[in-house]
Amino acid sequence: MLGMLAAAPLSASGLAAASDSAHAQPRRSPSEPLRRYREYVSELAKKDQFSGVIMVAHRGRPVIAEAYGMADKKLGVRNRVDTRFNLGSASKPFSTLAIVQLAEQGKIEFYDKLGTYLQGFRPEVAEKVTVHQMLTHTSGMTMAWDPSRITYSREELWEIVRKALREGELQFTPGTQHAYGGACLDALGEIVTKITGMSYWDYVHEHIFGAAGMTGSRYYTRTEWLADPAIAHPYMLQADGSRVDALRDLKASAVIGGPGTSPARPFVGLPSVGAFSSAPDLVRLAQALQNHKLLTRPYTDLYVGPKFPAAPPPGAPSPGPTRREAFQAYGLNSTILGDFRVIGHGGGVGGGNANWNVYLGHDWAGVVLSNYDLDSKLFMDILGKEREAITSAAG
Template sequence: MNPLKYFFLIACFWVATVTAQTQTEKIDALVQSYAKLGRFNGNVAVARKGHIVFARSYGLADREFDIPNTQDTRFRIASLTKQFTAVLILQLAESGQLDLHAPITRYLPYYKKELAEKITIHHLLTHTAGLPDYTERDDFFTEISKRQYDHREFIQKFCSDTLLHEPGTQYKYSNAGYYLLGGIIEEVTHDTYANVLQKKILDVLHMQNTGMETPERLIKNRAKGYNYGPSGYSNAEYIDISSTIFSAGAMYSTTGDLLKWDKALFSNKLLSAKSTEMMFTPFSSNYGYGVGTIKSFVPDLKTEVHFVFHQGAINGFRSVMTHVVNEDLVILLLCNTFEADPNPVSNGIFALLHGLPYSFAGEEK
């Protein structure tokens, strides 16, 4: 899902203060209003300056066994995965194993040559390669996503379509670009993406509740994904997420682990200051490397506020993560009901924390 769609709703807020006790009670009441109407089901975490100020679970991880969501529940994080892919690419660039501005034909010898000679890694990272998004195909969710492919086969079949525009000229959000980045990581390291992710990030940060999902793997405390409609809840449709989404969105995690990730990302623990700055610098349509990034002047503050953010959506799951750089404030929501859009909840929490008007579920204008 394009991370920029909902974000502009909160880009011009001014800042006020609320007591910590009132914050906790009000955030809980706000989220409960959505949960009671089936419009949120999952975990919420808010952290300021590296310290968790709010963490609660809502609804059920498994509706057939009435197992509630807890702080240990693992959710698919969908396109939040792109941040991790971007960091792995930047780490390889820092070590001299690849050049961000080199054509990808240097790293993917099996890729369609006429495309690979035009597209650079920088284009893939910024969604400016001109590649169509294979998830927008009419047959993706009904047919393609239910089959198993090796990554090379999938790239050749579904990430090699005719370009929509010349690389570097326009922004077009595309999962194909981030799938290709995963393929490049595997080619350059001669290892699997999952192994590189584990060694270079997850082990370093002790993210023990995070990894890549595969159909055969048993994952303790994993939430089941659901749809919600007029007839109530139903199971989300099957998707072979490891082979058809891969490095564009196949990770699972917890709110606790993602707060570890956020803290490391903003403290240069994984990347140099130069690489981190590149990652958070918008190139086109307020997108950097794996994240949306906006510096917006807020009239009431008479200053510029820097937001770094992304959201995700995959069968049965939704996610949204926003970091307010000026305040070192993180708002994170992981949800295991696809129709339960977490964006209004996230925006409401932001408004509440800053003394702005907000609405409970069902009261929105």
């Protein structure tokens, strides 16, 4: 039987047990695809090809909740269901969600130009790029970034990013193309700081993580990461097939998941990358979005709705006979898959992969968090098995 079948809802304090069996939800019989998904990942873990957590939840209740491998091999700390992982780019939707919250409050307009809020950018960037284009990866913005640099404070990192953004150029006329990147997200984070008077990190902690009950989610600093055994260390694949702890060896570089980079070199994550969360917290996020705890219904629809056609990521699993339409939403991927609308985001860093999906209208969510960086085919195979399991169970 699958782990955590029909468990209680994910409360703010963790995986809570139902206190009154008379009010417990009836147990859901696991479908064959759900069982196959769990067994598939379990076999990968036995071969040391996967380390991390998978979770499938229905109405906030975990149907599958499994942890594999080690969070810290040196200290012998195992991954747990509530272990926190570096999300990489899977944290990008937090910065766009913050902007939509401010728009709902009338503090920002989607059609405004970047120069309305921030100064020092090249004229062609400041006067042409709109907030909407930054939210949809259609701005054409770039930034001059040195991935080998190690930073030692929030202030140092933020100053480097601000300078790099202002040195960036346009790679195409804003609004004419879609090009996934991080510059636009980091600029949006700076806008959040400018409008609210709070640091970007503090704003997200209070108005997104706090509002959604994501008590373990945070932009942890490298110092906090190293000191907390509940945060998984990133084990980066090397050319010889070995894995190195990127948190303890800042000179080591990734072979995949951003070749030449290391997720631990920046002192703290940015609006474009590097928040930390757990599988239960990401299920809480899915529930908060669907229950309009973070935005009112109209602005939730605006946030998750398709904005710009986007090709599926390289190696994305084939939908088979099911028709698929992929779009860019406001920082989210928004996909029509047969009878399903799926929103979410993935991420890859040296020593880690992450993905969270919400199946709108069906009350299902899927989370995959890993502290191994996986080749794209393997990661897409895992996500394909997750999708098959959820669509079968929901259908």
